[in-house]
Amino acid sequence: MLIAKKPRVEEPRFICPEKQTNGVADGVGGWTKGGVDAGDYAREQMMLTEAALSSLMLKYVNYNGIINNNNCHGQETKRNLHEMVCGSVYLPKDNKLGEDAHFICPEKQTIGVADGVGGWAKKGIDAGQYARELMHNAFIAVHNPNNIDEQKRKRKVADMIGAVDPRKVLQETYAKTKEKGSSTACILSLNKESGVLHAVNVGDSGFLLFRNNKVVYQSPTQQRRFNCPYQLGNGISSDRPDSAWEEWIQTVPGDIIVLGTDGLLDNMFPSEIEQVLVQGGGGDRDLDLGCGELASSIANLALYNSFDKHSPSPFSENARKAGFEHKGGKIDDITVIVAQVVAL
Structure with missing residues (x-):
């Protein structure tokens, strides 16, 4: 769906x-x-x-x-509920904080990543500060009862877990973030009742959905030109939440979601992530490697690829398509969140 x-x-x-x-x-x-x-x-x-x-x-x-x-024959079977079990890894490029940020909110079944746009450093501005405030405000916003999706609100469902509307979260988050700079953002929320994943994204962060260790969906990126993503910010030329791409995807138990910043997506092909999931037992609820260890394996392979100056990468392929010459990966901050959908 x-x-x-x-x-x-x-x-x-x-x-x-x-x-x-x-x-x-x-x-x-x-x-x-x-x-x-x-x-x-x-x-x-x-x-x-x-x-x-x-x-x-x-x-x-x-x-x-x-x-x-x-x-x-009219006999109801109890509907399975869904839940994301999550783990994450962050590998900053230059310092302990870097320019990426992320959050995981298990009780609201919502996760998000942000990537501060590094070009602000030329003006003496730490874009990572904007990204960190953005994700901090997002974590607060998911607990706001006004940010429940409209289906649940109108039905007055008592159990609001997994019913967060990430579009509303993004709007509130953007309005409350006042730091200088700009950032991409991707927020996902799983509806606990239906198993529908609701996603919003601004820029070139994104996610992939794997089923039986095979990628079945990859979110599109938003770029104005090569290596120039859409970005939230307080500047006149910055993008607003209304420019966000938005989508709903039906998940099933066993699905694995890999959410990351462009430090992941520029350095790993989906087939490489598939191999990590196969080696780590992905797709089985009783994983040999937990989601945190899977995130670590994926992030470290992305890090290795980023320093490889010869092998093809998504970044080098996109550069070639845009008329630029670039070999190998792209050194960058790397954030990876791995979430497995399980039936309760």
């Missing part, structure tokens, strides 16, 4: 291969004259449709894909 819009628009859509159902909604633009964002109504319709389809799938289909005949 996948719903996508890039960035927030008045015509959100959803694609559901499992139920052979697609949909699109068009918010009526005339409402803007009254200060109303009609896109909010359209987006809510698509989210509610997605939730209804997800509920049907969870009701009639087990996670191994076998139809549950008992349910077809």
